[in-house]
Amino acid sequence: MTEYLRLVNEGSINIDKLISRTYPISKVTEAFESLNSSDSKPLMVILDYAEPAGQNLSEYENHDRKVILKSNQIKKNVINIALIGAGNFAVGMHLPNITKLSDKYKLYAVMNKTGHKGKTVAQQYSANYVTTNYDDILNDGNVDLIMITTRHDSHSNFALKALEAGKNVLVEKPLAINKEQLEQVKSFLHGASNMPLLMVGFNRRFSKYAQKIKEQTDKRINPLFVHYRMNAGYVPFDHWTHEDGGRIVGECCHIIDLMTSFTGAKIKSISFEEMTPRTGYFSNTDNKSIVLKYEDGSVATIEYFAVGSKAFEKEYMEVHFDEKTIVMDDYKSLKGYGLEIEEITTRISQKGHLEELERLYETLKGNNPKWPIELWDMIQTTEVTLLLQ
Numbered sequence: 001m002t003e004y005l006r007l008v009n010e011g012s013i014n015i016d017k018l019i020s021r022t023y024p025i026s027k028v029t030e031a032f033e034s035l036n037s038s039d040s041k042p043l044m045v046i047l048d049y050a051e052p053a054g055q056n057l058s059e060y061e062n063h064d065r066k067v068i069l070k071s072n073q074i075k076k077n078v079i080n081i082a083l084i085g086a087g088n089f090a091v092g093m094h095l096p097n098i099t100k101l102s103d104k105y106k107l108y109a110v111m112n113k114t115g116h117k118g119k120t121v122a123q124q125y126s127a128n129y130v131t132t133n134y135d136d137i138l139n140d141g142n143v144d145l146i147m148i149t150t151r152h153d154s155h156s157n158f159a160l161k162a163l164e165a166g167k168n169v170l171v172e173k174p175l176a177i178n179k180e181q182l183e184q185v186k187s188f189l190h191g192a193s194n195m196p197l198l199m200v201g202f203n204r205r206f207s208k209y210a211q212k213i214k215e216q217t218d219k220r221i222n223p224l225f226v227h228y229r230m231n232a233g234y235v236p237f238d239h240w241t242h243e244d245g246g247r248i249v250g251e252c253c254h255i256i257d258l259m260t261s262f263t264g265a266k267i268k269s270i271s272f273e274e275m276t277p278r279t280g281y282f283s284n285t286d287n288k289s290i291v292l293k294y295e296d297g298s299v300a301t302i303e304y305f306a307v308g309s310k311a312f313e314k315e316y317m318e319v320h321f322d323e324k325t326i327v328m329d330d331y332k333s334l335k336g337y338g339l340e341i342e343e344i345t346t347r348i349s350q351k352g353h354l355e356e357l358e359r360l361y362e363t364l365k366g367n368n369p370k371w372p373i374e375l376w377d378m379i380q381t382t383e384v385t386l387l388l389q
Helices: 002-010 025-035 057-061 088-100 115-124 134-138 152-164 179-191 208-217 246-263 353-364 375-388
Strands: 019-024 044-048 066-068 079-084 105-111 129-131 145-148 168-171 198-200 225-231 267-274 288-294 299-305 315-321 324-329 333-337
Touching (some): 025 044, 079 088, 079 134, 088 105, 088 115, 088 353, 105 115, 105 134, 115 129, 129 134, 145 152, 152 168, 152 179, 179 375, 198 375, 208 246, 208 315, 208 324, 208 333, 225 246, 246 299, 246 375, 267 375
Parallel strands (some): 019 044, 079 105, 079 145, 145 168, 168 198, 225 299
Antiparallel strands (some): 066 129, 225 315, 267 288, 288 299, 315 324, 324 333
């Protein structure tokens, strides 16, 4: 189910033809009655909560409603999470993983622009309360970590307000969608004396596949030559992934972060080329070939494209060094040539979302003083994607 929701969210599975009609939430009774219609029973109907695109921080703060669901006792060794934005990705990925790590994390509070959806999620995962007011979260001393999974354009504002309130933050990528947003975050972080933790959700570096590769590349003598291919798949121009920075800022950032995690070095130079479509069906913005040169001499080539077949695997990587080669296929298999490496396979892609939370916990509890991803690394990845967009 998690993988299915991810595919729907990114547009790889199109359910539009299954939808018979969309009802406003005020007509929820009529919507359910239509499902039992004997004349023309629909396959699927949609309830519209009238949540406009481009949600920014002020839209959330203009509402003020808090509902206490339960008063659970606070556990000492568990990190209390306040979830900001109860969307498909949070519900399909993060919350199931939080449940798996119940000895480490608890969903303590949910904030969502619409109370209906927020309350449903909060009740399902036994949160203490749900609110539509961000200040309720910021002023709650029991909140240990704010997890931000809202639309891309609101990430930096939510993260900055949380950091200013002294809260640890896990914000989904991207950290910012333009230079102005990024500069605001950088200005605070570089000027803070006692800074809370900030982590951007670059999860791929934490996958067991990436970790196995890094165990080998850390032993290398010479620089790396890495080739990464992301068959991102075609997404219509009116899809939300083209908004708020686009697909390079919103998805290709994962690859840039992964390359940097292998090299451990800063990027020295960047070059890229875009495909020039002959028709208006494809875009040049999500069909790019990128070359990154690192200060340690390593070179990473990234092919990010939307013109390929969705029947073909999505992600593929070759890592070459010291007459050795490691091949990772779609986070489902790993194979080595010229070296001894555990060759692992999994039925579905394992991209490190669970491991990301495990590593974050170690830092939050003081077991590992280093941030899961260093600040300069997160800033660099964001700056590069903004340059490439």
